[in-house]
Amino acid sequence: MKSKNEHPKYAFFQGSIIPISKAKIDIRTSALQYGLAIFEGIRSYYNEEDNYCYVFRMEDHYKRLFKNSNILMIKINYSISELCKITLELLKKEDYKEDCYIRPFAYNSGLKIGPKLTGIEQDIFIYTIPLGKYLETDKPINVCISSWNRLSDNCLPPRAKISGSYVNSAIQKTEALLNGYDEAIVLTNDGQHVSEGSAMNLFMVKDKVLITPPVTDDILEGITRDTVIKIAQNELGIKTIERSIDRTELYTADELFFCGTGAQISPIGTVDKRIIGDGNVGEITKVLQDYYFKLVKNKIQKYSSWCTPVK
Numbered sequence: 001m002k003s004k005n006e007h008p009k010y011a012f013f014q015g016s017i018i019p020i021s022k023a024k025i026d027i028r029t030s031a032l033q034y035g036l037a038i039f040e041g042i043r044s045y046y047n048e049e050d051n052y053c054y055v056f057r058m059e060d061h062y063k064r065l066f067k068n069s070n071i072l073m074i075k076i077n078y079s080i081s082e083l084c085k086i087t088l089e090l091l092k093k094e095d096y097k098e099d100c101y102i103r104p105f106a107y108n109s110g111l112k113i114g115p116k117l118t119g120i121e122q123d124i125f126i127y128t129i130p131l132g133k134y135l136e137t138d139k140p141i142n143v144c145i146s147s148w149n150r151l152s153d154n155c156l157p158p159r160a161k162i163s164g165s166y167v168n169s170a171i172q173k174t175e176a177l178l179n180g181y182d183e184a185i186v187l188t189n190d191g192q193h194v195s196e197g198s199a200m201n202l203f204m205v206k207d208k209v210l211i212t213p214p215v216t217d218d219i220l221e222g223i224t225r226d227t228v229i230k231i232a233q234n235e236l237g238i239k240t241i242e243r244s245i246d247r248t249e250l251y252t253a254d255e256l257f258f259c260g261t262g263a264q265i266s267p268i269g270t271v272d273k274r275i276i277g278d279g280n281v282g283e284i285t286k287v288l289q290d291y292y293f294k295l296v297k298n299k300i301q302k303y304s305s306w307c308t309p310v311k
Contacts, residue, residue, distance in 0.1 A: 010093050011127040012086050017093065020127060030108035034115040035164020037107035038072055040065045041261040043131070044091060044100045044310065047297040053096055054298045054307035057223050058084050061261075064223065065104055068160040073117040074106045076124055084308070087126060091310045094128055101131035101262070107163070134262035135200075137289065140269025140281055141182035141258075143197075145247060146172040150196070150218040152189035158196075159221050166199070173198040183258065185271065187247065188218045194245040200260030201225040203240075204253045205284050210240040217244055224259045227306075231291055238284065250274075255282025265289045 013023035031037040042061045044053045062080045069076055078086070087102055094100070103126065110120035135141060148171050151158055156165045176184035176198070185202060188195045194213055196202050201222040204211045210232055215221050232238040250256060256268035256276050265288055267281040276282075281289075294300050298307035 008094060008128050010090055011125060012090055013125045014123060017086070017090055023125065023127070025109070026111055028111040028113075030110045030112070030115075030120055031163065033113075034108075035162065035167075036072060036074075036115070036117070037105055037163040038065060038069045038074055039103060039105045039161050039163055041161075042087070042102040042104070043261050043296070044096065044102060044128075045296045045298075045307075046096065046098050046100075047299070050298075051097075052298070053091060053100070053310040054296070055087065055091070055102070055310065056261075056296045057227070057306050058087060058102075058308050060223050060306075062104070064161075064221070065106060068162075069106050071157060071160045072108075072162065074108065074122050076106050076122075078124065083124075083126070088308070088310055090126060090128060096128075096130065096310075098130050099132055100128050102126065102128045105163075131262070134260075134264070135183065135258060135266035137264055137266050138281075140267045140276075140279065142180075142270045142273075143183045143185055143268055144176050144179060144181045144272050145250075146175055146184040146186045146198070148172045148175060148186065149189050149191050150186045152218055153216075155189065158218050159215065161220065169198045183266075185250065192244075193217055194247060194250065195219055197258045197260075197263070200258040200263040200266075203228065203257050203259060204245060204250065205255035205257075205282060206249075206253055208238065208254075208284065210238055210284070211245060212240060212242055213245055214242045220260075222260055224261055224264070227292070227295075228259050228265070228288060231295065232288060235291060236284075236287060250276075253277070255285050257282070257285045257288075265292050 011020040011023040106124045109123040172184040251274040258266040
């Protein structure tokens, strides 16, 4: 379905909410030149029944932004509560009646030549865009193992959502698309184990148990990943094991799915043209999907604290 709002109208930029057409950076900006920025992706879901948008786990996303900003030594001159308030003000002005995506971006804003982390101006901006599906959720997607490995923690840490590191993701995703696949699964930097998707976490189901790579296998410490683990255990009685996964384990999995703020919960039907399970959306994947999409729209009272209304 085509979005009713093709472009956002506003952005939080240089300390104020302004028309997005006026939110411009200099071409000399350090973050543009060298990728020196940390970003977040947050979703807001529209609940048609009560006519509210709900921002999902907003505080947790901003907590992660602050933790990861330490890696690039970026100082954010706002508190988490202030950023949450700004985000809600921005969404109120946009007045979305659909799902949307929120992009906070903490960056080195100085104009001097040279890649360095200290002695340079820093700032944060936030904008929002309408966003439905990033990946297919209603039917399984076809993926391949990328020939490009994930960056390592001691090189350019994937856990940090560093803007420059997404060149790695772009190469992996583009390779998959050019070869006729929907997405890529990438291996750890040493090529020994499965890491994640190009820009989303991965779960495998075997014998009704969830298995997902540990945070030490070059992955993003995903908030949707954490959500899946919690609802699987607490609501569905499904155990999750965090351990390294070999490539060929994927070929023999009962079910596979990606998860992430953008990806949501996206079932995988084939890997390298090997059919996973019966090739359809897996039973556990479907149960998790159904629960997740109710939860994020504030339809499950127990998790209402994760859903902040825009009002």
